[in-house]
Structure formats: C-alpha cells, structure tokens
Amino acid sequence: MTATSPNFDVSTSSSASSALTSKHLKDKLFHWGLYGAAAFVLVLLGAIIVLLFKGGFPALQAFGLGFFVSAEWNPVTEQYGAAVMLYGTLVTSVIAMLLAFPASLGIALFLTEVAPVPMRRTIGTAVQLLAAVPSIIFGMWGFFIVSPLMATWVQPVLQAIFGPIPLIGELFSGAPAGTGILTAGLILALMIMPFITAMFVEIFNSVPPVLKEAAYGIGATTTEVFKAVTVPYGRTALVGAVMLGLGRALGETMAVTFVIGNANRIKASLYAPGASIASTIANEFPEAGPGSMKLHALLELGLALFVISFVVLALARWLVRTRIEG
Amino acid sequence: MTRLERRLLTDRIWRMIATTLAALAIVLLAWILWTVFYRGATALSFSVFTTPTMPPGRHGGLANAIVGTLIQVFLGLIIAAPVGLYAGTYLSELGRGKFADAVRFVNDVLLSAPSILIGLFVYELLVKTTGGFSGFSGAIALAVLILPVVVRATEDMLRLVPGSLREAAFALGATRAQVVTSVLWRAARAGIATGILLAIARAAGETAPLLFTSLGNLSWSFDLTAPMASLPVTIYQYAGSPFDEWVALAWAGALMITVGVLLLNIVSRLVLAPRGKAS
Numbered sequence: 001m002t003a004t005s006p007n008f009d010v011s012t013s014s015s016a017s018s019a020l021t022s023k024h025l026k027d028k029l030f031h032w033g034l035y036g037a038a039a040f041v042l043v044l045l046g047a048i049i050v051l052l053f054k055g056g057f058p059a060l061q062a063f064g065l066g067f068f069v070s071a072e073w074n075p076v077t078e079q080y081g082a083a084v085m086l087y088g089t090l091v092t093s094v095i096a097m098l099l100a101f102p103a104s105l106g107i108a109l110f111l112t113e114v115a116p117v118p119m120r121r122t123i124g125t126a127v128q129l130l131a132a133v134p135s136i137i138f139g140m141w142g143f144f145i146v147s148p149l150m151a152t153w154v155q156p157v158l159q160a161i162f163g164p165i166p167l168i169g170e171l172f173s174g175a176p177a178g179t180g181i182l183t184a185g186l187i188l189a190l191m192i193m194p195f196i197t198a199m200f201v202e203i204f205n206s207v208p209p210v211l212k213e214a215a216y217g218i219g220a221t222t223t224e225v226f227k228a229v230t231v232p233y234g235r236t237a238l239v240g241a242v243m244l245g246l247g248r249a250l251g252e253t254m255a256v257t258f259v260i261g262n263a264n265r266i267k268a269s270l271y272a273p274g275a276s277i278a279s280t281i282a283n284e285f286p287e288a289g290p291g292s293m294k295l296h297a298l299l300e301l302g303l304a305l306f307v308i309s310f311v312v313l314a315l316a317r318w319l320v321r322t323r324i325e326g
Numbered sequence: 327m328t329r330l331e332r333r334l335l336t337d338r339i340w341r342m343i344a345t346t347l348a349a350l351a352i353v354l355l356a357w358i359l360w361t362v363f364y365r366g367a368t369a370l371s372f373s374v375f376t377t378p379t380m381p382p383g384r385h386g387g388l389a390n391a392i393v394g395t396l397i398q399v400f401l402g403l404i405i406a407a408p409v410g411l412y413a414g415t416y417l418s419e420l421g422r423g424k425f426a427d428a429v430r431f432v433n434d435v436l437l438s439a440p441s442i443l444i445g446l447f448v449y450e451l452l453v454k455t456t457g458g459f460s461g462f463s464g465a466i467a468l469a470v471l472i473l474p475v476v477v478r479a480t481e482d483m484l485r486l487v488p489g490s491l492r493e494a495a496f497a498l499g500a501t502r503a504q505v506v507t508s509v510l511w512r513a514a515r516a517g518i519a520t521g522i523l524l525a526i527a528r529a530a531g532e533t534a535p536l537l538f539t540s541l542g543n544l545s546w547s548f549d550l551t552a553p554m555a556s557l558p559v560t561i562y563q564y565a566g567s568p569f570d571e572w573v574a575l576a577w578a579g580a581l582m583i584t585v586g587v588l589l590l591n592i593v594s595r596l597v598l599a600p601r602g603k604a605s
Binding site: 040107113115298 | 333334336337340341343344345346347348350351352354355357358361362365408409410411412413415416417419420421425426428429431432433434435436438439440441442443444446447450451454470473474477501502503504506507527530531532533534537538558561562565566576577580583584587588591592595
C-alpha cells in the first residue's frame with residue numbers, strides 16, 4: 001500500500017456529507033479492486049510454481065538429481081530421466097538462435113535504414129503478421145511442406161558438403177529423414193525470427209538520430225553507421241531481445257512436436273529424431289495416468305522448463321530495461 | 327580499387343544482403359499463407375461449418391470444434407479481461423514502488439511463459455482436483471494466457487493518456503474511481519480494445535494448454551464440465567492421423583484459424599492507426 005498516491009484520499013474532511021462519504025467508500029472499494037487485481041497476478045505465478053513443484057516432487061524424490069543426467073525414459077521399468085529432452089531442447093534452440101539472429105539483424109537493418117520510408121510500415125506489418133501465425137500452423141507447414149524438402153534437397157546437399165569433414169560431418173550423418181533435430185531448429189528459427197526482428201527494429205529506432213547524423217557527417221556509409229553506431233549503442237538491449245527470443249524457442253511446443261521426430265535417444269547427427277521437453281510433455285501426457293510416476297516425471301520436466309525459461313527471461317528483462325516487446 | 331570504392335562496394339553488398347533477407351521473410355509469409363489457403367480451401371465447404379467431427383468415411387465437419395473454441399475463448403476472455411483491466415490500471419495509475427515493480431516483472435514472466443506449462447498448471451489445479459477434463463478448465467487455461475496481455479496493454483495505453491486530462495477531472499472534484507472509469511478508460515478505449523483483440527488472437531490459436539484441460543471431444547458438447555472440442559486440438563489430432571479425409575479437414579481448420587488470427591491482428595492495427603502511438 002506504500003504505492004498509494006497522496007491525493008487519493010481527497011474527501012476526508014470532517015464536514016463530509018453522506019453523499020461524499022458514500023463516494024469516498026466507493027472510491028476506497030475501487031482502489032482495493034485495483035490493488036487486488038494486481039496482487040492476483042503475483043498469486044497466479046506463485047500458484048503455478050507451487051503446483052508444478054508439488055506435482056513433480058515425487059519424481060524428484062524418486063530419482064533425485066540423477067533425473068537430469070539420466071537418458072533413460074522407460075515407462076515399463078518406471079525409470080525416467082530428462083537428459084534426452086534437455087539435450088533436444090538445448091540443441092534445437094541453439095540452431096534456432098544461430099539462424100534467427102543474423103536473419104533478424106539483416107531484416108531490421110533493411111527496415112530501419114535500407115528500405116524506402118513508405119515501404120517500411122507495410123513490410124514491418126508483414127513481418128509482425130508472421131509473428132502472429134499460431135505455432136500449430138508452423139508445425140503443419142513444417143511437417144507437410146518443409147520436411148519433404150529437407151529430405152530431398154537440403155539434407156543430401158549439406159551431407160555432400162560437410163560429410164567428408166571429420167567431426168562436423170558427424171552432425172550431418174545418417175539417413176535424411178526430413179524430420180529431426182535440424183528441421184525442428186529451422187522451424188523454430190522461422191518462428192522466432194519475426195519476434196526478434198520486431199524488437200531489433202524498436203531498439204534501432206530508439207538510437208538518437210544525432211549520433212547517426214554525426215557519423216554520416218564524417219562520411220560513413222549506411223552499413224558503417226549501422227556497424228559502428230547503431231549496433232553498439234543498442235548492444236545490451238539487443239542481447240536482451242535475443243534472450244527473449246531464446247526463451248520463446250525453449251518452450252515452443254506444437255511446431256516442434258510436429259517435426260522433431262519424437263524419439264527418446266541422443267544421437268550425434270542433427271538428422272536424427274529427438275525430443276524436447278515441451279514435445280515430450282505434449283506427446284506422453286495422454287499415456288500418463290493420474291497419480292502415475294510418469295505423470296510426476298512429466299511435471300518435473302515442466303518444472304525444469306519453467307526454471308530454465310524463467311532464468312533466461314529474467315536475464316533478458318534485466319538487459320532490456322526499456323520495455324519494448326508487446 | 328580505391329579505398330572509397332571498396333567501402334561503397336561493401337555498403338552495397340550489405341544492403342543487398344539485408345534486402346534479400348527481408349524479401350525472404352515476405353516470401354515465407356506468402357508461402358505459409360498460400361499453403362494454408364491452397365490446402366484448406368480445397369477441403370472447405372459449407373458442411374464443414376454445420377457438421378460435427380465424425381469417424382473417417384462419414385464426411386464429418388468441424389462445427390463442434392469451432393463452437394468449442396468460441397465458447398472457451400469467450401469464457402476465458404470474460405474471466406481474464408476485467409482482472410487484467412484492473413491490474414493494468416493499478417500499474418499505470420498507482421504503480422510505484424517495489425510491489426508494482428514485482429507485479430510488472432511477474433506479468434512479463436507470465437506473458438512469455440511457455441504455454442504448455444499453463445496447461446500443466448491448470449491440469450493440476452482443476453482437472454486433477456475435479457476428477458476430469460472439462461471445457462471450463464480449458465477456458466481457465468486460456469484466461470491465464472489472456473490476462474498478462476490485457477494487463478500490459480491497459481498499462482501501456484493508460485500511460486499514453488495525457489496527465490492534463492487527469493488533472494482536469496480531479497479539478498472538477500471527481501474521485502479517483504470516477505477519473506479512471508469515466509475519463510481514462512474512455513480516453514484509452516481504442517488502445518485497450520486493441521490489446522483485447524490481440525489477446526483473443528493469441529488464445530484462439532493456442533493448442534498446448536488445451537491438450538491437458540479441455541482435451542477435445544469428437545461430438546457436440548455444450549457442457550462446461552465435460553471435455554470440449556476446440557479447433558486447434560482437433561487440427562492437431564487430425565493432422566497426425568492416417569486418414570486423408572481428416573488431414574484435409576485439419577487444413578480446413580488451419581485456414582480458419584489463420585484467417586481469424588491474422589484478421590484480428592490487422593483489425594487491431596486499424597483500430598489503433600488513426601490515433602497513432604503519440605496521442
């Protein structure tokens with residue numbers, strides 16, 4: 001209640017008429033309504049944490065910290081470990097970031113410096129519409145359209161280029177099945193690219209024009225200004241924006257479930273099918289009976305995902321101190 | 327080649343790369359839309375809107391899924407919107423100090439939290455305790471997704487209302503409640519409406535939270551305590567099925583969802599456009 005502003009209690013004079021008192025009472029109630037709604041937001045997050053923890057606790061008790069390093073996921077022997085899912089989540093997100101970051105940077109450069117001014121709004125809107133496409137649509141498109149293309153064109157070509165190189169060749173070994181870790185990473189990249197681009201554009205637009213003009217004034221070209229002034233000025237916020245994108249990639253469910261292949265094993269090849277935390281929860285939940293150890297294990301996976309994305313998001317928010325994302 | 331020429335060439339190359347990348351993004355949007363329209367339109371017919379889902383071979387439609395989505399989104403919205411409006415107003419009008427900072431941060435966390443976790447949360451909260459999947463718990467899951475969007479939109483939009491408007495209302499002897507309800511909310515209504523439209527768009531396309539809450543239903547259900555079909559969950563089940571007829575219906579559903587969500591986004595932009603962000 002320390003946040004109450006001083007002019008809130010305007011009508012507390014001793015000669016207040018009953019009309020004024022009733023008005024005052026209504027005002028008090030209204031204030032408590034506002035306060036209660038705000039407090040509810042806090043309670044909600046608290047409840048999410050408590051219930052996920054409570055649900056996952058039996059699994060944590062049964063498997064201890066070994067849960068996070070064991071690659072076994074066996075409903076028959078009731079042995080559950082999260083290593084495969086942690087690996088899948090991490091690798092697909094890293095692939096997504098590696099592809100989405102340069103693409104977003106380029107598109108943001110185009111939208112803020114290169115494109116003719118009348119075009120910027122239209123193209124910017126198109127990019128934001130891409131961000132609004134539901135993830136299940138990305139999943140279907142990825143499964144029916146992109147995966148076959150990956151299998152017939154992209155994966156054999158990558159194999160031909162990188163295959164002979166030791167170590168790196170391992171990443172592109174195996175049968176080009178279309179679905180798998182690599183395709184999941186690619187679809188994730190396409191999903192978070194518009195989201196990161198929108199934040200980049202906001203950051204670049206917030207750079208004081210004077211700084212850019214000064215650089216242009218001493219004869220710098222557009223890309224030199226971009227590289228030497230715009231990007232360094234927004235550096236911290238850019239990192240924050242990338243981490244917000246990462247947070248989104250880590251928890252994305254439907255698109256990944258369609259294309260990751262859903263196999264509980266870790267392979268060196270990026271062509272191999274895998275599983276992410278979110279895809280495992282979505283896939284295995286229907287077979288997890290109420291009260292079963294499997295359900296507890298899935299809830300513990302959920303808790304792990306929550307902790308990971310919470311840390312990433314908290315870090316991101318701390319970096320993007322200016323609130324930009326909508 | 328002189329140093330200047332080299333620099334100008336580098337500039338040209340980077341501009342071309344940036345332009346190509348932007349063009350690729352547009353191509354990507356066009357490609358996805360074309361796929362959804364092409365595959366969805368061939369499966370779409372009037373009966374899809376009037377017939378419920380049926381076993382393969384019996385020419386079912388998506389009517390129960392469409393109605394289920396409408397019910398759950400609408401119910402989620404009327405639960406979450408008032409709370410979001412109040413919380414957002416608190417942050418904008420009274421929100422100073424540590425408590426408000428905490429609420430703001432937690433709201434941001436909720437806004438970006440993986441939606442599948444919201445599904446698990448509502449499963450633990452309602453499905454497990456009441457003993458069954460239900461349309462109501464689906465609506466609650468969507469409400470949890472809608473709430474932070476409305477909080478953020480309300481706060482941002484109220485902050486755009488000029489302080490002189492508040493001062494003028496106070497000078498007339500209005501209480502804080504009157505200032506908020508009859509001046510601020512009115513002044514910011516277009517912006518808040520935009521936020522609500524975007525929240526609807528977000529909730530309507532969500533699949534993951536509904537998998538564990540309303541589950542899906544292969545026939546008509548208006549009972550909020552029983553499992554209820556929804557468009558995204560039906561799309562998910564049908565797209566992964568081995569029946570061509572079901573896959574075609576999944577594309578028809580995908581077309582509906584995509585058109586609906588993108589239209590809501592475009593309309594929300596048009597609502598806000600005449601006022602501009604600087605008002």
